[in-house]
Amino acid sequence: MDNQFNTRSMIFTLYGDYVRHYGNVIWIGSLIGLLKEFGHNEQSVRAAISRMSKQGWVQSEKRGNRSYYSLTEQGKARMEEASRRIYQTAAPHWDGQWRMLIYNIPEHKRNLRDELRKELVWSGFGSLSNSCWITPNPLEEQVHRMIEKYDISDYVTFFKGTYEGMGKAEDLIYQCWDLDEVNDKYSEFIKEYSEKYYIDQHLIEKGSMSDGECFVKCASLVHQYRKFLFIDPHLPEELLPEKWLGNSAQTLFNDYHDLLQPRATRFFEGVFE
Structure with a gap:
């Protein structure tokens, strides 16, 4: 697997999608084992987790001669918010404020x-x-x-x-965010991942995809989709442009994730401690 993902953001993805559902704590050896699947070596995993610890996202605890890392309160809050936004099914309703x-x-x-x-x-x-x-x-x-x-x-x-003018709410939106660019990114995501989805659906039905491959594909999918958290402000429906692709991308992401998740989880549980 080519090392196309930044180690630190990959650790965030694993905490968000897996570790937080298993008591928030993971042995460093398990983390190294899981990230090896993506081409990250032990040294880069240790450096990244140490940096996350300094930044207050995780904390370490020694049990015998083993180090375990758990999310801090700040880390938990960030994961909850990210997860809510990644897996939300509809744009939020606007209160006009x-x-x-x-x-x-x-x-x-x-x-x-x-x-x-x-x-x-x-x-x-x-x-x-x-x-x-x-x-x-x-x-x-x-x-x-x-x-x-x-x-x-x-x-x-x-x-x-409330906004009292001098223009329309849409003018404000376009002054603050480049939604056309976000829409283009959603379009690219849909094109690339709908193809992958159909191919993988076929492979899984034939039983020719291993749990490890499902794990890598599932984590990579979340990792790619998570990038939208940095560019899509998740505006209420009332303020979105007419031809908004965010909802179609969300549906594709959810379907693809549901397809891979059961086998990916099985693989994770085999390595997790």
Whole structure:
């Protein structure tokens, strides 16, 4: 298997899709064994998990001479949110309100500002102007978690209200997000993965695909689809363009995932400790 996936994001995928359903804890040896299937070596797995530990996503615990890694509270919250968005079946309903976050972070904390920007994009905020971010989704909980995580309550103002003009809500949307580009990416995903889906469906029916292959394909599918969390703000239906491909991509993802999941899980359970 060529090593086309970043080790750290692959670990996130495995925690999100498997480990969190098995008590959130995994022995480092199991993690190394699972990631070997994707062409990652022991050294890169240890380096990536150590980095995730420093960033506060996982914590380690020694049992005898073995190291086990579990998700922290911050890690669990991130996985819950990612999972809710990856497996959601319909666009959220809009309450007509906009959330607006404005920050003024001093120059000497510039790296904090960069981190916050990445986090806002991941959560689905769009940049209306410099340091002013908006979303139509009820992300109050995520915002408060973010403020606490980065300890920036002194630099942040957060509002909720209605948009009073001067244009239409669609103008706001196009100012903050490039939905045409997101739609193009969904189109590419549908084209590539509908072909793979039919081929694999046929192979599984014939019984000529191993559990290990299903595991690799399933994790790779989730890994690819997870990328949409960084570019699709998951806007409410009322604010989406007419020919939106997000729903078709979601259906394809769900069907393909359901096809691979039982055998993939069986493989995971064989290696997991």
